[in-house]
Amino acid sequence: MNIINFQYQLALIIGLILSVIAGACGKIGEPLPPLSTIPRPVLDLMVQQEGQKMTLSWTMPQFNVDGSSAGTISAINIYRLIRHRDNSSPNFSSVNFDSNPWKSVQYRELNDQNAQGKIVFLDLLEDLKPEEIIDRDVSYALEVLNNKQKSAGFSNVVTLSIFPVPLPPTTLNFVLNERFIEIRWIPSGKGIDGSKVMLEVKFNVYRSEHSGVYESTPINATPILGNYFRDRSTGLGKKTYYKVRAVVKTPQGLIESQDSNEASIINNDIYPPTIPKQITIVSTQTSLDLIWFPNSEIDIAGYHIYRKEKKSRFIRISSDLIRQTSFSDSTVKKGTTYFYKVTAIDQSKNESGYSEVVSDAIE
Numbered sequence: 001m002n003i004i005n006f007q008y009q010l011a012l013i014i015g016l017i018l019s020v021i022a023g024a025c026g027k028i029g030e031p032l033p034p035l036s037t038i039p040r041p042v043l044d045l046m047v048q049q050e051g052q053k054m055t056l057s058w059t060m061p062q063f064n065v066d067g068s069s070a071g072t073i074s075a076i077n078i079y080r081l082i083r084h085r086d087n088s089s090p091n092f093s094s095v096n097f098d099s100n101p102w103k104s105v106q107y108r109e110l111n112d113q114n115a116q117g118k119i120v121f122l123d124l125l126e127d128l129k130p131e132e133i134i135d136r137d138v139s140y141a142l143e144v145l146n147n148k149q150k151s152a153g154f155s156n157v158v159t160l161s162i163f164p165v166p167l168p169p170t171t172l173n174f175v176l177n178e179r180f181i182e183i184r185w186i187p188s189g190k191g192i193d194g195s196k197v198m199l200e201v202k203f204n205v206y207r208s209e210h211s212g213v214y215e216s217t218p219i220n221a222t223p224i225l226g227n228y229f230r231d232r233s234t235g236l237g238k239k240t241y242y243k244v245r246a247v248v249k250t251p252q253g254l255i256e257s258q259d260s261n262e263a264s265i266i267n268n269d270i271y272p273p274t275i276p277k278q279i280t281i282v283s284t285q286t287s288l289d290l291i292w293f294p295n296s297e298i299d300i301a302g303y304h305i306y307r308k309e310k311k312s313r314f315i316r317i318s319s320d321l322i323r324q325t326s327f328s329d330s331t332v333k334k335g336t337t338y339f340y341k342v343t344a345i346d347q348s349k350n351e352s353g354y355s356e357v358v359s360d361a362i363e
Helices: 003-026
Strands: 046-050 053-059 073-084 103-109 118-123 136-146 158-161 170-177 180-186 202-208 228-231 239-250 253-256 263-266 280-283 288-291 300-309 326-329 337-346 358-361
Touching (some): 046 158, 073 118, 170 263, 202 228, 288 337, 326 337
Antiparallel strands (some): 046 053, 053 118, 136 158, 288 326, 300 337
């Protein structure tokens, strides 16, 4: 090849390359789709057994995998696996959640309001009979989907063993007292599978001022061994709601039954104060003065004074409530013996019984 042919071929090659580059620079291609913002996986999934239902809870992710705010969450998908209990653990790192024996038990669409904060989900296991779940292990995992149905993967997997916990107690009723409400119930004695409960059964009591809305902790400090509890921390005259759960101790910790039927009561203030004590009478030149110990009730409104002469009956001589613990009677006549007794009145206008009778006269 001579030098001229080589230069000519080199020029053609360079020209071809330049034409390709120029053509590429001048062409407008299809726009690339925007990168999807995918929420980070849930890391704190928890599960707890309550009777035959499983309570799942977790915190929704606040950020996407790229660090931006997770504002495109549209749904969650919850998966469940039930298997015979043994000492092995399934290899969850490579499990296919879209195939058996895993089952999608809930696909829930979300909006901005319910895609934030702590989420609680109840798996009632209504599709299974008790004998299909008792003494087996149940596992859960979930994925959080964006508005394009994409996820960054599954949450942590949680597993627990299902125990034949007791059925909830029945027939809640009350014994009322000025200082407490006593809640009584009838234990079931049977488990959710119908068998006799072999574990020691105790109870937790829950209280609320609104039907169906309860705190997550019982009002008793420790589980109750027995069938009653005295609630000393509730007031008089307001409607109060109660529910009771059976509780058993298992290798997984304390497990509660489902709720008993809700029962409500109003402990009206129909309780009179205690009788005033230590009534003392002092005679002066112009009056007979009474003094007594104050009542200890916090709702004491005052006192009434009753008087009589020897052959008459007692009549109340205090037109208004006596706010202090003393009374001076200056309407007496010299030489006449007068008899007195005192009652206490609370803010609900309940009146105590009569105090001891004291008497004296002005000489």
